[in-house]
Amino acid sequence: MGDSVGPHSALRSVDPQVAEAIEAEERRQQEHLELIASENHCPATIMDVTGSVLTDKYAEGYPGSRWYGGCECVDVVETLAIERAKQLFEAEHANVQPHAGSQANMAVYMAMLQPRRTILGMSLAHGGHLSHGHSRNFSGQLYEVVSYGVERDSGIIDYDEVRKLAEQHNPALIIAGASAYSRVIDFEAFRDIADEVSAYLLADIAHIAGLVAAGVHPSPVPHADFVTATTHKTLRGARGAFILCRKEYADRIDSAVMPGIQGGPMMHAIAAKAVTFKLAMQPEFRHYQEQIVANARAMADEFISRAFPVVSGGTDTHMFLLDLTDAGLSGEQALNFLACANVTVNKNAIPNDPRRPAEASGIRIGTPAITTRGMKEDEARTIAQWIVEVLGASDPAQAAPSVKARVLDLCARFPIEH
Ligand SMILES: Cc1ncc(COP(=O)(O)O)c(C=O)c1O
Numbered sequence: 001m002g003d004s005v006g007p008h009s010a011l012r013s014v015d016p017q018v019a020e021a022i023e024a025e026e027r028r029q030q031e032h033l034e035l036i037a038s039e040n041h042c043p044a045t046i047m048d049v050t051g052s053v054l055t056d057k058y059a060e061g062y063p064g065s066r067w068y069g070g071c072e073c074v075d076v077v078e079t080l081a082i083e084r085a086k087q088l089f090e091a092e093h094a095n096v097q098p099h100a101g102s103q104a105n106m107a108v109y110m111a112m113l114q115p116r117r118t119i120l121g122m123s124l125a126h127g128g129h130l131s132h133g134h135s136r137n138f139s140g141q142l143y144e145v146v147s148y149g150v151e152r153d154s155g156i157i158d159y160d161e162v163r164k165l166a167e168q169h170n171p172a173l174i175i176a177g178a179s180a181y182s183r184v185i186d187f188e189a190f191r192d193i194a195d196e197v198s199a200y201l202l203a204d205i206a207h208i209a210g211l212v213a214a215g216v217h218p219s220p221v222p223h224a225d226f227v228t229a230t231t232h233k234t235l236r237g238a239r240g241a242f243i244l245c246r247k248e249y250a251d252r253i254d255s256a257v258m259p260g261i262q263g264g265p266m267m268h269a270i271a272a273k274a275v276t277f278k279l280a281m282q283p284e285f286r287h288y289q290e291q292i293v294a295n296a297r298a299m300a301d302e303f304i305s306r307a308f309p310v311v312s313g314g315t316d317t318h319m320f321l322l323d324l325t326d327a328g329l330s331g332e333q334a335l336n337f338l339a340c341a342n343v344t345v346n347k348n349a350i351p352n353d354p355r356r357p358a359e360a361s362g363i364r365i366g367t368p369a370i371t372t373r374g375m376k377e378d379e380a381r382t383i384a385q386w387i388v389e390v391l392g393a394s395d396p397a398q399a400a401p402s403v404k405a406r407v408l409d410l411c412a413r414f415p416i417e418h
Contacts, residue, residue: 031411032342033383037319037366038179038207040236041373043279044418046272050238054268062254077271081242084277088213091221091244096273097257097265098241101206104228105131105175106138107243108202111256112226113172115142120165120199121175122157123147126351127321129179129204146171150181150351155312157181159189166197176220177204177228180348180364182296182315187220202226206241208317210234210368213280214289217317225249234292234318234368237276240269288371292318295367298377302384306392311350311362319366323350327391331360334391338363340400341390342407343383373414382410 012019029041054074060067063075063082078096085094098104109119119139122128126149130137133145146169151158166174176190187203194201203220209229211217220227227244231237245253258265279285293316300310300320311321324334331347338345348364355361367380375383386403393399 030416031408032344033407033411034369035343035345035365035367035383037346037364037368038233039366040233040368041416041418042232042237042276045275045279046237047418049272049275050268052268052271054271055266057267058264059267060258060264062258074267074270077267077274078265081270081274081277084274084281085242085244088277088280089219089221089227089244091227092247093245093250093253095243095245095250095253095257096240096270097262098228098243099262099266099269100239101129101204101228101230101241102131102137103257103261104206104230104241104243105129105202105204106261107253107256108226108228108245109139109143109173110260111249111252112200113143116144117172118144118146118169119173119175120146120148120162120169120171122178122181123149125349125353125357126150127178127181128175129177129206132175132177132204144169150312152352155351156183157185159186159193162190163193163196166193166199170197171199173200173202175202175204176224177202177206179207180319180321182300182310182317182320183312184217184316185220187218187223191223200225202228204228206230207233207319210236210280210285211289211293211317214286216286216289216293226253231273231276234289235276235280236288236368236372237279238269238272240266240273242273291376292367292371294377295371295375295380296320296365298380299365299367299384302381303388306385306388308388308391318368319364321348321350321362321364322387323362324391325350325361329391329396330355331363332358333396334363337390337396337400338387340397341386341403342411343387343390343403370414373411373416375410375414379410379414 008019059071059074063079081096082094121132133139148162174194201224203224230241232239296315300315309323335347345363347360348362349360350362353361390399
């Protein structure tokens, strides 16, 4: 086993257990349909850069101003990442060091807010993210939190409620952005509300960064004081995050990231972010983002036509929430049945969900990863039909194997190209 040849032969001889787990994961990805909205399959170039010698380098500080010697090469890389992020999103300042989306949000809070100040964000139960004020997250423990949600009937953000809560609670910061919301976010409306109560506006575009970069979703940059985003979701690149802001806040944001909440930047990840931004500037990236949305719309319409409701009645983005109440299944059950058909999703609360979060009444479905494999509307509709075939069956466990055989065939026709 240890001296075999193959893509991970060197690792196999050092650590066969990890090598086997990686190879198994490669097979799993090839043989499963990845519908988790926050996941994607990044290009081989991004993998190469992430595995480069830059992983060895310590570079506390920023380009041209480091605490360590030998930073001339990584300065080139970080400067490229910063300049490309600014160009791609038409922003005045970029910090590309946050290790992840949660750290990007933490840096903005730390830069601008004293502990116990009030933040107003979307509740997790209605589609927000943990780092927008959940009680078990640092954001909910350090700050006073007020949460808004979506309208009961339409599933659309209740902008009147946002305004009312802002007037009542006078937040120092309003967060616009979500993990499980399928409609265009009206950043201009959030700006108006923030101005009315003199609050800062943070747009968290972790999910929709690729759509925004390609002009497929309106950009928050002209409206928000701060924009946080991840590079590994719709942007289809490096694992990590970045912050955009107006020039006037640049120094506060930079020092909140380092030394505020992080030490040495991960230069291999920053180099991969630079490549991510370059790839996102290519014309084909726009086509890819348009196809992601076309695929999500085709799937959502197919579900609706087969009496599987979609929260808010459709999607403008890369994802949507399937409401399983009428199907009589929990999200947890659906996830497990679909896993037997080699279809990967995550369970997700729907707005005003009567079930506990660990069960949930919905699943979240996203199309970035299947679109990366080259699938288009026909395949998207077919996948939706297969999901209905499993979840709508009187015995879903019995329906899954036949769907799995077709999923394997589809995956073989659309391999992940690394
Ligand atoms: C809206 C939003 N913000 C922040 C994050 C956090 O990103 P990370 O998982 O990289 O910390 C996520 C992750 O899914 C997200 O959906």
